Amino acid sequence: MKNTFLTLSLLLAFFAPSLPALEPAVTVEMEVPAMTCSGCSWAVTQSLKKLDNVSAVYVDAKSKKAVLEVSSKDAPGKAAILDAVKKSGYQAKKFRVTDERFSAAKKRISASS
Numbered sequence: 001m002k003n004t005f006l007t008l009s010l011l012l013a014f015f016a017p018s019l020p021a022l023e024p025a026v027t028v029e030m031e032v033p034a035m036t037c038s039g040c041s042w043a044v045t046q047s048l049k050k051l052d053n054v055s056a057v058y059v060d061a062k063s064k065k066a067v068l069e070v071s072s073k074d075a076p077g078k079a080a081i082l083d084a085v086k087k088s089g090y091q092a093k094k095f096r097v098t099d100e101r102f103s104a105a106k107k108r109i110s111a112s113s
Contacts, residue, residue, distance in 0.1 A: 047088035
């Protein structure tokens with residue numbers, strides 16, 4: 001048992017410096033004021049889900065807000081996110097990166113509608 005632990009510790013010490021650093025996920029929130037129904041939120045959701053580095057999307061037509069979880073502050077980037085909303089037929093406003101976790105933002109938005 002001690003040999004296994006020692007071997008794993010040595011392997012980790014050897015390979016750990018070469019592993020890429022994982023950035024924490026970032027939550028982005030915005031308003032989409034023209035949304036009026038579930039069809040609107042579905043269209044925005046589908047467009048945002050197509051973006052690279054997006055791991056979760058929640059769009060609520062009642063509160064007129066969208067929240068998504070992205071891999072970093074730079075990926076996919078503000079311009080790409082706003083363009084995706086535009087391609088779905090809507091304009092996003094009040095784009096902001098927040099310190100709030102995606103799950104908490106989603107809960108807050110769904111509770112306000």
